[in-house]
Amino acid sequence: MKRRELLLAAGAAAVPGLGQAQAAAPAPASAPLPFMVGRPEQTLLPKGRARRVVICGGGWGGLSAAKTLRKLAPQLEVVLLERNPVFFSCPLSNKWLIDAVDTSFLMYDYLRVSDRHGYRYVQCEVLGVDRAAKRVSTTQGSLDYDFLILAPGIRYNYEAWFGEDREAADATRTRFPAAYVPSAEHFTLKRALHGFQGGEWVMTLPPPPQRCPPSPYERACMVAWWFKSRGIKGHVTILDHKDGVRPIGPGFRAAFQELYKDQITYVPNAQVQSIDPFSKRIRTSAGDMKFDHAVFMAPHQAGDLAWKAGAVGLNAQGKPSGWADVHPLMLHLKSDADVYVIGDAVGWVSPDFNFYPKSGHVANRHGRIVAAYIAERAAGRDPQVSLPDNLCYMMVNGAPREAISVQFDYLLNAQGIIEQVQIDDNDRRAELVAENLKWAGTMFDAMFG
Numbered sequence: 208m209k210r211r212e213l214l215l216a217a218g219a220a221a222v223p224g225l226g227q228a229q230a231a232a233p234a235p236a237s238a239p240l241p242f243m244v245g246r247p248e249q250t251l252l253p254k255g256r257a258r259r260v261v262i263c264g265g266g267w268g269g270l271s272a273a274k275t276l277r278k279l280a281p282q283l284e285v286v287l288l289e290r291n292p293v294f295f296s297c298p299l300s301n302k303w304l305i306d307a308v309d310t311s312f313l314m315y316d317y318l319r320v321s322d323r324h325g326y327r328y329v330q331c332e333v334l335g336v337d338r339a340a341k342r343v344s345t346t347q348g349s350l351d352y353d354f355l356i357l358a359p360g361i362r363y364n365y366e367a368w369f370g371e372d373r374e375a376a377d378a379t380r381t382r383f384p385a386a387y388v389p390s391a392e393h394f395t396l397k398r399a400l401h402g403f404q405g406g407e408w409v410m411t412l413p414p415p416p417q418r419c420p421p422s423p424y425e426r427a428c429m430v431a432w433w434f435k436s437r438g439i440k441g442h443v444t445i446l447d448h449k450d451g452v453r454p455i456g457p458g459f460r461a462a463f464q465e466l467y468k469d470q471i472t473y474v475p476n477a478q479v480q481s482i483d484p485f486s487k488r489i490r491t492s493a494g495d496m497k498f499d500h501a502v503f504m505a506p507h508q509a510g511d512l513a514w515k516a517g518a519v520g521l522n523a524q525g526k527p528s529g530w531a532d533v534h535p536l537m538l539h540l541k542s543d544a545d546v547y548v549i550g551d552a553v554g555w556v557s558p559d560f561n562f563y564p565k566s567g568h569v570a571n572r573h574g575r576i577v578a579a580y581i582a583e584r585a586a587g588r589d590p591q592v593s594l595p596d597n598l599c600y601m602m603v604n605g606a607p608r609e610a611i612s613v614q615f616d617y618l619l620n621a622q623g624i625i626e627q628v629q630i631d632d633n634d635r636r637a638e639l640v641a642e643n644l645k646w647a648g649t650m651f652d653a654m655f656g
């Protein structure tokens with residue numbers, strides 16, 4: 208547990224605090240760069256003499272890469288392309304649903320942070336990548352790169368449920384959003400919870416690999432706590448694609464049984480067969496039910512951008528694997544050493560554990576690792592292999608506030624295979640909630656401080 212203690216000690220000096228105002232901004236690293244407005248058919252940024260790194264996606268991975276690159280390789284030009292005007296954190300958003308943290312703790316201004324660190328942020332939709340020409344096209348124009356970092360996060364694969372039925376897919380996404388990507392969906396979900404009058408609240412869990420596997424169970428606990436603490440006659444049914452709760456299974460199961468016996472029913476092996484968002488019915492391999500509200504998590508895949516960049520690999524059956532086909536140690540595409548992929552979009556990396564946990568912590572580590580790789584290459588040196596780690600805290604009780612946690616470490620064995628060590632902490636307690644807030648402070652500082 209030593210590394211965790213070190214991390215927390217470092218974080219203690221950084222940001223944390225419930226709903227505290229963000230730390231005052233230090234002086235910008237260079238003069239603020241002008242906000243970009245353009246059109247798809249024009250050149251967004253002409254190429255100067257400096258070599259350019261273009262980062263697509265300003266989430267946990269992309270932001271960490273941008274800041275680290277400016278620090279390690281100030282001679283490189285860094286451009287961050289992101290569709291959203293502000294950052295919203297998915298980590299901690301379950302706690303935010305029950306008002307345990309403020310909105311201001313989760314939202315950050317892209318322009319302010321890019322000015323501070325001297326990289327350029329352009330708010331745009333990335334439309335495609337021409338890898339042969341080393342060019343990215345966006346709604347604001349196109350731009351050339353020397354190195355490209357793809358950090359697009361995930362997309363929901365509603366097609367797996369609805370095929371070509373766009374009407375049902377759209378109705379499901381708008382009425383019963385998953386709130387698993389940084390977007391307005393989180394606000395829709397919070398409004399639904401706070402307006403819920405009672406009845407059946409259903410949650411489907413996607414098949415692995417998925418974004419943050421323990422977080423749906425945390426969300427179920429937060430929703431159940433909301434019902435219980437407000438005397439709402441609501442009941443949560445968790446329809447899990449898997450055959451059991453994991454990671455931190457004993458900790459979550461204890462919470463379901465000891466805290467939410469009357470509020471939560473957990474159903475394993477409940478694969479979705481059909482959903483009718485209009486009559487509010489769901490059919491699964493474990494049975495059918497009617498619901499009053501639902502959080503429908505369609506299967507996850509690498510974000511659209513990874514597909515547009517031709518970064519998605521093939522599985523053993525020759526079909527798209529759904530995830531980026533990266534070199535497990537260097538994190539660049541197997542087919543293109545100048546294109547890196549980081550965060551949740553990363554595909555298979557090891558026969559020991561298959562995929563890295565799709566977490567903000569790992570995305571942050573990937574961002575830092577890849578920035579260091581690029582800085583080394585730009586200096587004419589061979590990068591040394593570096594591996595991430597992971598740490599996740601999951602709140603299970605709203606009063607008293609208590610959490611459980613899981614930690615992962617990675618090492619390279621003599622055969623060159625990445626091995627995973629997992630440590631579950633199933634003993635729910637208040638101390639872990641405090642640690643979680645310090646962790647968040649450290650992470651926000653790593654991206655925005």
Ligand SMILES: Cc1cc2nc3c(=O)[nH]c(=O)nc-3n(C[C@H](O)[C@H](O)[C@H](O)COP(=O)(O)OP(=O)(O)OC[C@H]3O[C@@H](n4cnc5c(N)ncnc54)[C@H](O)[C@@H]3O)c2cc1C
Binds near residue numbers: 288298360510512568
């Ligand atoms: C409810 C919940 C709780 C979680 N809790 C934790 C936790 O406690 N700890 C933890 O470590 N992780 C947690 N996670 C997981 C964490 O949010 C993700 O793993 C992390 O965000 C992944 O980082 P990323 O950079 O890969 O993707 P993201 O953070 O999703 O960033 C991707 C960015 O790319 C942008 N983008 C995508 N496509 C385009 C395009 N075409 N053009 C322009 N921009 C584009 C998106 O707008 C987005 O900002 C949680 C997630 C959820 C949903």
